[in-house]
Amino acid sequence: MRIGMVCYPGLGGSGIVASELADRLARRGHRVYLFATELPMRLPEGSPVQFMPVELPNYPVFPAPLYTLALAGALERAIREESLELIHTHYAIPHAVAAELAAEGRIPLVHTLHGTDVTLLGIDPAYQTLTARALQKAAAVTAVSQNLAQQAQRAFGVSPQVIYNAVDTERFRPNLEARRYYAAPDEFLLVHASNFRAVKRVGDIVHVFAKIRQKLKARLVLVGTGPERAEALSIAHSLRVDDSVTSLATAKNPEAIIGAADVFLLASEYEGFGQSGLEALACGVPVVATRVGGVPEWLTPEVGRLVEFGDLEAFAQAVVELLTSPQLEQMRLAARNHAQAHFNPELITDQYEALYRRAHQRDLEAASPA
Known part of the structure; x- marks a missing residue:
């Protein structure tokens, strides 16, 4: 045609x-x-x-x-x-x-x-x-x-x-070798990628990260650009975590960064689907996301965690629990298999x-x- x-x-x-x-x-x-x-x-x-x-x-x-x-x-x-x-x-x-x-x-x-x-x-x-x-x-x-x-x-x-x-699971795949570019060996790597519109609530991501930093050594990489990017970085500065937050403008190869993460964060107020989260699963990266829109239709307990929108304490706790869970590696395998089988x-x-x-x-x- x-x-x-x-x-x-x-x-x-x-x-x-x-x-x-x-x-x-x-x-x-x-x-x-x-x-x-x-x-x-x-x-x-x-x-x-x-x-x-x-x-x-x-x-x-x-x-x-x-x-x-x-x-x-x-x-x-x-x-x-x-x-x-x-x-x-x-x-x-x-x-x-x-x-x-x-x-x-x-x-x-x-x-x-x-x-x-x-x-x-x-x-x-x-x-x-x-x-x-x-x-x-x-x-x-x-x-x-x-x-x-x-x-x-x-x-x-x-x-x-x-x-x-x-999701193209040949393109989006684990890339643990790239972790050294974004985090020290003793740090967990958290990633968020979006178009930084208000609905994505990137400021909430930064607030959650600050709570996680009180319990674990971690770094946050924000991938993309948009109207809320400057505000998110301002929040990082006000919370004194800006030295552990890296902002990368729109990446030509986002899979290289997402594939290096330990957990992917998605705090949106609404998602019709949540494509970036699915791409994280294809990379073998568990996702913590808000229970909104179509997200629960692809994010199951075997591959991540759902939290109520606006509950930043619960969001941070879910991330900490995943990062410290002995089942994290098993969940990474399940995440990739889930993306390959259903999408x-x-x-x-x-x-x-x-x-x-x-x-x-x-x-x-x-x-x-x-």
Whole structure:
């Protein structure tokens, strides 16, 4: 098929999922065009995917660049010039509306919901009505967790198919040799990776780390960048743990850092899925995370711990218990096995291909005369 894939290019889970899915589909022989404002960070080098930059003209008459219209125009041109047969958007706002504007019923549309496009922006009156209308008209809607699918039904009146995220366990694998770059031999290494938006609660991660440091020798590595990065580092300074906190801007190879960790920390207020945590499991790194959104659907007691959101004492205690547990090495093996068994990229890609075939077939049947 000739598939148009739409995503945000940053380190958020939606961009990661879209980029890696596009690459796998292209390697299976599909012609995949990836639309984003810049080259997505996680699109593999040498990928057969054709990148289609979405240009954002900035005219003084407008208060801001018109991303929705620019994307719709890029998709409409690709439908005409590249004969796209299907468009798959990741993160509904504003991608679902832009795709609907571009397609006008000519080709099937598939939309994947990832989290705050439902739970935050999705319920904003500025976006909710038009987004709901676009999703209801789509050939298919998917969600990355059961929890998110339930919330989407309430917010938009749709019933998404749940297709979980995948993780490449060949790329994300243990890397204990790299520990020496980030921690001394007698220190535990804790890692958090995200896009540092407010919902990720990176400040809570730092507060938890300060509590852990009262009991154990440890270091914290924060991977990524975003609006809350400076605040998190300010908190580290105020708690006098900044000498044990390392902040790394967006890493080209995050697996090298995550794979060196003893425990991965995820303190989010909400996660549609929690891709970074799954990547940690693939690296053989147990995860301690808040019991929110879709996280409990992949984080079991055999591979990590769930704590209630906002209970920083319980969070710190769970980390300390894992780090000092004689079962830690066994849990590392279980974490990697869990990721390999349940979130295999080829199985997930099969599910999307089957969805595309059904959407395309329904479109052909609808277009044929009675």
